[in-house]
Amino acid sequence: MTGRGARSAARADLLVAAVLVTANLARIPHVLTLHPAEPARTIVLAYLLACADLLAIAVRRRYPEAALAVATAAPLATTALPVRPALIGLGIVLCAYTVAVQAPWPRAATIVGTAFAVHLAGGLTAVAAGGSVDGLLAFWGAPRDAWTMATGAAAAYFLPAMAGLTVRTRRVHRAETAARIERDRAAAVAEERARIARELHDIAAHDLSAIVVQAGAADRLLDRDPEAVRATLRSIRVQGRDTLTALRTMVGLMREPDDRTPRPAPLEELVRRARDIGLTIEHRTAGTPRRVPVTIDLAVSRLVQEALANAREHAPGAPVTVDTEFGDTTLRVTVRNAEPDRGPAPATADPGRGHGLLGMRERVQHAGGDLRTGPDSGGWRVTATFPLGPEDER
Missing domain, CATH: 3.30.565.10 (Histidine kinase-like ATPase, C-terminal domain)
Structure with a gap:
């Protein structure tokens, strides 16, 4: 993800976390009226733990492992309290997904698996102690027994992790494809440069060397046969014009590979030059x-x-x-x-x-x-x- 895209995603996470925290805190007065026998500080503490779980969403992209740790600890802490907020545990789903998207799969599996094991151990401990585990992922329902709690926790950790793995795999594939295309493009550019270099070298080697040969012959005949020198100079002039035509032809071939492209010199012309x-x-x-x-x-x-x-x-x-x-x-x-x-x-x-x-x-x-x-x-x-x-x- 580009820098601008990452900043936009981080702002979106912050906005989502702010909305969820606001909605969570707004329920405190209503819950206080529903549980008049419970101490107010206990209810407020439960909802503050829920806020910690939801605030992990805001930093999940920058600190995915720490965010998942906070999202795991918050629901476990609510098992000791009589009140569980309805949104508790939502951070686990998003943070598990983020870990799987950002980390290589072996590391992501280790992190998510460890978080699930800690969550499961804490839930089983709460069940063994006779407490309620309603607070462990209450959005899955109200799991009041170990089996339902374990099933809900496994789904909350591993389903988003599998989704994150799928997204990461697709991103890696797209990146590899883009890199391969870039390598192919660079290879094509290098091949084209080599072809241009060969064309230039051949024009210099064949056409210009022929001009040098004729110029040498003209120099040797300058004092003995002026008429032959004039004929040689005319041939040099024609050869030079043909060389310019060859250069234009080469540039045309590089720019316009279609029927309008200038053609190379015909064999008859090559034979005539060699005879000259x-x-x-x-x-x-x-x-x-x-x-x-x-x-x-x-x-x-x-x-x-x-x-x-x-x-x-x-x-x-x-x-x-x-x-x-x-x-x-x-x-x-x-x-x-x-x-x-x-x-x-x-x-x-x-x-x-x-x-x-x-x-x-x-x-x-x-x-x-x-x-x-x-x-x-x-x-x-x-x-x-x-x-x-x-x-x-x-």
Whole structure:
């Protein structure tokens, strides 16, 4: 319960206790006329004990155990008096409930059980001494024998305790559910942040590294072939514009996951960019091309980018084929590179690139696909298969 809610509940308890105490004290003049033979101080004492029982209601949330102790002692004390107020014992019901709501069940059972045992022992002692036990929970009737007194006392303690246990169990369940939802939300936020980081890293790794490669080539050709430098600079300009488009696409994917979302660059565009920086690539498509979900489209785009970057780094000069096959229920994308005709590029030639096979696998699995990689006739093959359903055709 929040601080404001707790204060409101405490004020409500105080109000209820004040009303009950006022009603209890208001009966004293009437009871004095009904029992003229009894000393006035005895009647007043009985009603003051009843007030102690009722005032325990006012502090039951803040001091539940102490309140139950007071509510238990007050009815026992009235067994020695000839007059029992009608409201005596009401505090037991509310305090037993409060103990069960606030305390863990083993502790609550111990407290309520101890209070009941004390109450029962006091009632049996009063019965054995020949006294009346009308004052023990008189709202249950007028229990004049041990059996009726014990039954009424057990009901007064354990029925509200069971109700309190039920309420506590539900509250704990709601709290656990809320905590689980919060953990899931935090995990989703962390996953989304990781996905954004991967997207940014891939754009920097693939697109910007290509710009760096072309800028280096332009620098080497500056004095020898100005026309080639101009062509390279135009290619850099196009590549930079495409990189900005990729960034906007990524932000759009994060904000608007629907049909209006910008799509990743098509494979033809990825192939063209790779050719511009020197790769020999053949792109082949089988089946009837159709629009696929954004998650698959993005996975395919990043997969091909990563595979081409791997081919450029680890198999420089080797021809590459990109095969796209649209089946009735699947989309298969395969990137193969032949055996390189010269040794691999130095490890520092393209620093900071991609997330490798692990990044590929995460992307493909996120889109519901399956990734297979391995050697292929001296080269390397990457194959991703994605499921497509009728709903994907649009």
